[in-house]
Amino acid sequence: MDMTTDSLLVELFVEELPPKALRHLGEAFAEVLHQQLVGQGLTTEGSRPTAYATPRRLAVHVTAVRAQAEDRAVSHKLMPVSVGLTPDGQPTPALLKKLAALGADASVVPGLERVDDGKAPVLHLHSTVRGAVLAEGVQKALDEAIARLPIPKVMRYQLADGWSSVHFVRPAHGLVALHGAQVVPVQALGLTAGRATHGHRFEAARDPIEIAHADQYADVLREQGAVIARFAERRAEVQRQIVAAAAQVGGGARAIEDEALLDEVTALVERPNVLVCQFDREYLAVPQECLILTMKANQKYFPLLDAAGRLTHRFLVVSNIRPDDASAVIAGNERVVRPRLADAKFFFDQDRKKTLASRVPQLARVVYHNQLGTQGERVQRVRAIARAIGSQLFAHLTHANALLQTSEGEIAEDWLLTCIDNAALLAKTDLVTDMVGEFPELQGVMGAYYAVNDGLPDEVAHAIEDHYKPRFAGDSLPRETVGVVVALADKLETLVGMFGTGNPPTGDRDPFALRRHALGVIRMLVEKDLPLSLQELLAHTLPAFGAKITNPTAELSSFIYERLAGSLREQGYSAQEVDAVLALHPQHLAQVAPRLDAVRAFAALPEAPALASANKRVTNILKKAGDVQAHVAAQLLHEAAEKDLHAALLRLAPQADAQFKQGDYTASLKTLAALRAPVDAFFEHVMVNAEEAALRANRLGLLKTLHDAMNRVADLSRLAA
Numbered sequence: 001m002d003m004t005t006d007s008l009l010v011e012l013f014v015e016e017l018p019p020k021a022l023r024h025l026g027e028a029f030a031e032v033l034h035q036q037l038v039g040q041g042l043t044t045e046g047s048r049p050t051a052y053a054t055p056r057r058l059a060v061h062v063t064a065v066r067a068q069a070e071d072r073a074v075s076h077k078l079m080p081v082s083v084g085l086t087p088d089g090q091p092t093p094a095l096l097k098k099l100a101a102l103g104a105d106a107s108v109v110p111g112l113e114r115v116d117d118g119k120a121p122v123l124h125l126h127s128t129v130r131g132a133v134l135a136e137g138v139q140k141a142l143d144e145a146i147a148r149l150p151i152p153k154v155m156r157y158q159l160a161d162g163w164s165s166v167h168f169v170r171p172a173h174g175l176v177a178l179h180g181a182q183v184v185p186v187q188a189l190g191l192t193a194g195r196a197t198h199g200h201r202f203e204a205a206r207d208p209i210e211i212a213h214a215d216q217y218a219d220v221l222r223e224q225g226a227v228i229a230r231f232a233e234r235r236a237e238v239q240r241q242i243v244a245a246a247a248q249v250g251g252g253a254r255a256i257e258d259e260a261l262l263d264e265v266t267a268l269v270e271r272p273n274v275l276v277c278q279f280d281r282e283y284l285a286v287p288q289e290c291l292i293l294t295m296k297a298n299q300k301y302f303p304l305l306d307a308a309g310r311l312t313h314r315f316l317v318v319s320n321i322r323p324d325d326a327s328a329v330i331a332g333n334e335r336v337v338r339p340r341l342a343d344a345k346f347f348f349d350q351d352r353k354k355t356l357a358s359r360v361p362q363l364a365r366v367v368y369h370n371q372l373g374t375q376g377e378r379v380q381r382v383r384a385i386a387r388a389i390g391s392q393l394f395a396h397l398t399h400a401n402a403l404l405q406t407s408e409g410e411i412a413e414d415w416l417l418t419c420i421d422n423a424a425l426l427a428k429t430d431l432v433t434d435m436v437g438e439f440p441e442l443q444g445v446m447g448a449y450y451a452v453n454d455g456l457p458d459e460v461a462h463a464i465e466d467h468y469k470p471r472f473a474g475d476s477l478p479r480e481t482v483g484v485v486v487a488l489a490d491k492l493e494t495l496v497g498m499f500g501t502g503n504p505p506t507g508d509r510d511p512f513a514l515r516r517h518a519l520g521v522i523r524m525l526v527e528k529d530l531p532l533s534l535q536e537l538l539a540h541t542l543p544a545f546g547a548k549i550t551n552p553t554a555e556l557s558s559f560i561y562e563r564l565a566g567s568l569r570e571q572g573y574s575a576q577e578v579d580a581v582l583a584l585h586p587q588h589l590a591q592v593a594p595r596l597d598a599v600r601a602f603a604a605l606p607e608a609p610a611l612a613s614a615n616k617r618v619t620n621i622l623k624k625a626g627d628v629q630a631h632v633a634a635q636l637l638h639e640a641a642e643k644d645l646h647a648a649l650l651r652l653a654p655q656a657d658a659q660f661k662q663g664d665y666t667a668s669l670k671t672l673a674a675l676r677a678p679v680d681a682f683f684e685h686v687m688v689n690a691e692e693a694a695l696r697a698n699r700l701g702l703l704k705t706l707h708d709a710m711n712r713v714a715d716l717s718r719l720a721a
Contacts, residue, residue: 004066004067005044005064005065005066005067006064006065006067006179006180006214007061007062007063007064007065007179007180007213007214007215008037008061008062008065008134008138008177008178008179008184008214009059009060009061009176009177009178009211009214009217010033010059010060010138010142010175010176010177010184011052011057011058011059011174011175011176011177011197011217012029012057012058012059012146012172012174012175012188012189013056013057013172013173013174013175013176013197013198014056014057014058014168014169014170014171014172014173015056015170015171015172015173016055016056016170017053017055017056017058017169017170017267018152018153018169018170019055019264019265019267019268020152020260020263020264020267021150021151021152021169022053022055022231022263022266022267023053023231023263023266023267024150025053025058025149025150025151025169026051026052026053026058026059026231027051027053028145028148028149028150029051029053029058029059029060029145029146029149030049030050030051030052030059030060031049031051032141032144032145032148032149033049033060033062033141033142033144033145034047034049034060034062034141036137036140036141036144036145037062037065037137037138037141040069040132040137040140040141041066041069041070041072041132042065042066042068042069042132042134042137042138043062043064043065043066044064044065044066046063046064047062047063047064047065048062048063048064049061049062050062050230051230051231052217052218052229052230052231053230053231053267054227054228054229054231054234054270055267055268055269055270056198056201056270057197057229059176059217059229061214061215061217061218065134065179066134067133067134067179068132068133068134069132069133069137071130074126074127075124075125075126076102076124076125076127077122077123077124078095078098078099078112078122078123078124078125079094079095079098079122079123080120080121080122080123081114081120081121081122081123082120082121083095084098084112084123085109085123091106091109095109095123099125102125102127104125104127108125108127111126112124112125113125113126134179134184135184135185135186138177138179138184138186139186139187142177142186142188143188146168146188146189149169151168151169152169153169154167154168154169155167155168155169155170155171157171159190160190161190164190166189166190168189172188172189172190172191173191174191174194174196174197174198175187175188175189175191175192175193175194176193176194176195176196176197176211177193178195178211178213178214179214180213180214180215181212181213181214183195195210195211195212196208196209196210196211197209197211197221197225198225199221199224199225199226199227199270200225200226200227200270200271200320201270202321203226203271203321203322204224204225204226204227205223205224205225205226206224209221209224209225217229218230226270226271227270227271228270228271228272231266231267234266234269234270234272235262235263235266237272238262238265238266238269238272238274238318239262241272241273241274241318242255242274242302242316242318243255244274245274245275245276245316246304246316248276249276249304249312249314251306251307252306252307253304253305253306253307253312253314254304254305254307255302255303255304255305255316256292256296256302256303256304256305258296258302261296261300261302264300265300265318268300268318268320269318269319269320270320271320271321271322272318272319272320273318273319273320273321273322273326274316274317274318274319275316275317275319275326275329275330275333276314276315276316276330277301277314277315277316277317277330277333277334277337278313278314278315278334279313279315279334279337279338279341280313280338280341281313282345283313283341283342283344283345284311284313285345286341286344286345286348287348287445287446287449288310288311289442289445289446290344290347290348290435290439290442290446291303291311291341291344292311293439293441293442294340294341294343294344294439295315295337295340297439297441298340299333299336299337299340300318301315301316301317301333301337302315302316302317302318303315303316304316315337317329317330317333343438344435344438346434347433347434347435347438348435348449350434351433351434351435351446351450352450352453355450355454356426356429356430356447356450356451356454356456357425357426357429357454359429359432359433360376360379360425360426360429361376362429362432363375363376363379363428363429363431363432364376364377366431366432369497369501371501371548371549372497372501372545372548372549373548375428375431378428378493378497379424379425379427379428380544381493381497381544381545382424382427382486382489382490382493382544383421383424383425383489384543384544385489385492385493385540385541385544386420386421386423386424386485386486386488386489387417387420387421387424388540389485389488389489389532389537389540390416390417390420390485391413391417392532392536392540393481393485393530393531393532394413394416394417396531396532416481416482419457419459419460419463419482420463420482420485420486422456422460423459423460423463423464423467423482423483423486424486424489424490426447426451426456426460426464427444427447427463427464427467427486427490429447429450430442430443430444430446430447430450430464431443433446433450443468444464444465444466444467444468445465447461447464447465448461448462448464448465449461451464459480459481459482459483460482462478462479462480462482462483463478463480463482463483463485463486463487465483466478466479466480466483466486466487467483467486467487467490468487468490469483469487469520470516470519470520470523471516472516473519477523477524477527477528478524484524484528484530487520487524488521488524488537489541491517491518491520491521492521492537492538492541493541493544494512494514494517495514495517495518495521495556495559495560496538496541496542496545496549496552496556497545497548497549498512498514499514499552499555499556499559500545500548500549500550500551500552501548501549502550504555504559514559515563518559518560518563519563519567521537521560522560522563522564522567522589525588525589525590526589526590526592526593528590529590530590531588531590532588533587533588534557534560534587534589535553535557535587536587538553538556538557539553557585561582561585564582564589564592565578565579565582568592568593568596573596573600576718576719577596577599577600577603577719578596579715579718580599580714580715580716580718580719581595581596581599581713581714581715583714583715583718584711584714584715591663591665594663594665594666595665595713595714597665597666598665598666598668598669598713598714599669599713599714599716599719601666601669601670602666602669602670602673602716602719603719605670605673607673607674607676608673608719609719609720610676610679610680611672611673611675611676611679611710611716612716612717612718612719612720613720614676614679614680614683615707615710615711615715615716615717615720616717616720617683618703618706618707618710618717619707619715619717621688621700621703622700622703622704622707625700628697628700628701628703628704629701629704630701630704630705630707630708631701631704631705632646632698632701632702632705633698633701634646636694636695636698637698637702638695639685639686640685641678641681641682641684641685641686642682642686642699642702644678644681644682645675645678645679645681645682645702645706646702647678648674648675648678649675649702649705649706649709652671652672652674652675652709653672653705653709655671656668656669656671656672656709656712657709657712659671660712660713665713668712668713669713672709672710675706675710679706686699688700688703
């Protein structure tokens, strides 16, 4: 057996791979191939994989790979002796059939081991399996790595013979497989492995390139092929050059940060070369979001910002060539970007010729949902919901609340509701502008610019932009009260409408982003500390739909609490703590976190386990008893333990209740912790289900009083082990 080890290299050379998927493709190819080698015993403890991915190759280098895996001893449990052997010790047909399936015959019968499994003797076959040979193992690993690639879209193409065809992400033209200096004879995608590959399309020193040893792969590609093979190394080089180029521009200039764009340009080049380009300053009159988006999305450029974060007229190009004179490359990119920026300027100029208000009728021609009508109808629903929420919010808040303050003083209710109504009416109008038609990602952003152009208040402009927020996890919330109200109305309209038409998320499918909308509602209620109950919000939303939907309140409430529970667990609260608080379905979500903190503090008290268990017992008793009123007749308290519990409740419950109303949930639960001793004594000395009906009802009333007092912050029975 050949027990030598050496490095293994496998490379697929292909046509240009999809750039947005390249990083993932490279990691998956390396991971699966390495796992397959491990599973076949061809690696050692010191084996380490390294993934390589360039626009035209996927490769993996694995250290310390065996030429042949070690033989393995295996044991097969066959069947009971009574089934496998005749009384005179001869193999039965059943045993012979089983042995044949395992590649053995009757000659092994004398060597079968009899093992008593506690019921009857069982026949076992012990054998040695020959370790996998490298070529066979690599072939299996390569086939599996190709089959399991997360390919976005598969191509079907013909092989060189003109008859056969294969399916792969892009046509493959070369296969390298080396174990040390030796070629591993494997095949894939109609290719036979060798040691030749190709470097940079234009700048390689030679072509093809011979890889003498697996360990030389990255160095040879760099020196002879002008290719940085490792994705992470190439990405770091792009980033380094971007920082250096921005510093060369001076004035505190910095490139816009975009991790996805950085990944994409890394996947487009083999030998990055960052160059500084510029465009005419006149285009800076266009909103910078438009210019940035067109440069990033269409050209894969990195716009440069000044020290104050404003867009400059310079941008960075990540080129794949390094000519001695880069002026032609720079001029070419400047020429290409000019019509893109001119289009953006044209759209912006044209859009400003019409007010947002004049575009409202156009929304009646834009279909929103086949069951819910047009965007025009939706806008009217959002307006109605927003007005109701705005009135409710103003009624709840005092003038001292920061939400109702501006730099110029307090907000008047009429002014607030007018701004809310205008923002809700105009929030979707930029959907029918030329700019958003070209760049849908700018919806809301362009609406804000056009609102300012129309002379609308800043609060309305900000609300038009902010009503989509939060767009993603970690996104900022709307800046002002008007934006918060319209954002709530917009998200609630979507949630109620989709649930009411039978379109909730299913499994991994969430085409209307309802999970994101629910988390947005939760975040605004919690982080803005809004005194609005979930039940009230849903009640304000339903009337806007009329008879178009069925009432989804129960299902939607459960959905929102599920999203809240998941979010709280991600924040570090235990499932038990979350379950205890949300079991009460608290309507003011801003109170949930303080309740959780109070539950955590209560659970740390020595009295907590006993009280939680007692609470669980009380809950079960009351559930069986049916409708019980929290009423206690003092003259019916006979036992000392029940009198003591009643007295303790009279003494402690008002104090705990006052603390609860002040929002001091921790103090409220700590006050109630003093009930442990009288509760323990009650259950030890008092028979709840007394034969006398009046006595039994009174004791149940006492337990109901205890239960109500103990479970205002959370359902403490959920803390019981």
